Amino acid sequence: MQNDTKPKAAKRRGRPRSYDPEQALQQVMDSCWSGGYSATSLDDLSMATGMNRPSLYAAFGNKQSIYLQAMEKFSTHMAEQLEPALTADQPLEAALRAFYSRVLNVYFSGDDGPRGCMVMCTATSEAHADPQIRQYLDRTLQRIDALLISRFERALADGELPSDTDPATLGKLAATTMHSLALRSRAGQSRASLKRLSDASARMLARA
Amino acid sequence: MQNDTKPKAAKRRGRPRSYDPEQALQQVMDSCWSGGYSATSLDDLSMATGMNRPSLYAAFGNKQSIYLQAMEKFSTHMAEQLEPALTADQPLEAALRAFYSRVLNVYFSGDDGPRGCMVMCTATSEAHADPQIRQYLDRTLQRIDALLISRFERALADGELPSDTDPATLGKLAATTMHSLALRSRAGQSRASLKRLSDASARMLARA
């Protein structure tokens, strides 16, 4: 196998970059997560990353492409945070509680006020007019569904649920609570109230 | 009591309006519902209403004020559509199914593709940076909670639910499904799949 794709110090030919693409994308993500797509200008992103606009363009493409990549980074981060709660060896209700707890950790992670889910809270606005953003939103929602459905399938296989329950439906209902947490946290509702809500949801879903 | 506030033909003093404020606000609502706040310009609104910008400004104030009034119109319309389902004389589960059915009627009402909830799908994007929009979003979510909670309180009083259930929690969980319908419809998910989801939610909540 060939190397030099990842081992970054591969002596590139021209002038070296003065920024770290990963870190820059992180800052782009942060800006768009706070302000949304339309309200965040390329100048804002230029400020946030320290890159000038031509460099931004060269690195990530046009504004829509930048935004889509930022959402992908968010999704990856999100998946890394959430998956352990569902794969861990614990009962269904505990797993759901842990899952929602981690969800809230992300939604409340901002420096100046909770921001909810970047995808659900900012892509929705553009989703009607922009097919690509709409598609990304849909696929994200489906990814979350699948994540939760698989946990309910496991619960069913483990005898944690009556054999006539439908894991696909329960998984989507569990996602439903996550969607609400996204909106409610961005609306400014208290973390304590959202913890109570998600606990109640976990309890109800685990005893379906 | 004095008249001439509503009986619109009250011979106003100067040049008569060439537009109907109610109808104009309706068209503003429609534009913002589709495009969101930041991506909808005053020129777009001017086009949609047929009013020129100064008239828009005189009638509804600045852009934020226009948007807030459009959301209020949406909320009023929404409440009119949804309340009958909850006040009608029918069992809890049927009431919830009727409620979600009416929700979907609104979310799928657009001429070019479903748009979900105007507040949940467009205000969220601005909510982090704009305190007034955030507050409007929060109050909207709370209004929906209250609407549903009152139905669960009635169900409890009518003996439709075990006496140890908490109507406040159930109401919020019911709202949770509505939030999800808002996002999912705007993401392009099929109405049939959302009907299945909301039916499942109604069944589960009515047997809590």
Next chain:
DNA sequence: GCTTTTTTGTACCGTATCGCAATTTATTTA
């Protein structure tokens, strides 16, 4: 040292943005 390659920095293009001042038009009252 000279060329090649890649990124940076500056400056700019054409257009769109929100908001408003000034003027014109249409209607009621005196």
Next chain:
DNA sequence: TAAATAAATTGCGATACGGTACAAAAAAGC
């Protein structure tokens, strides 16, 4: 008919927008 009132229209001002052309700068290859 003349004054008063209110809305429509025009047009502008300042700036912000996404996107790019172009030259200077910094590294590697020869």
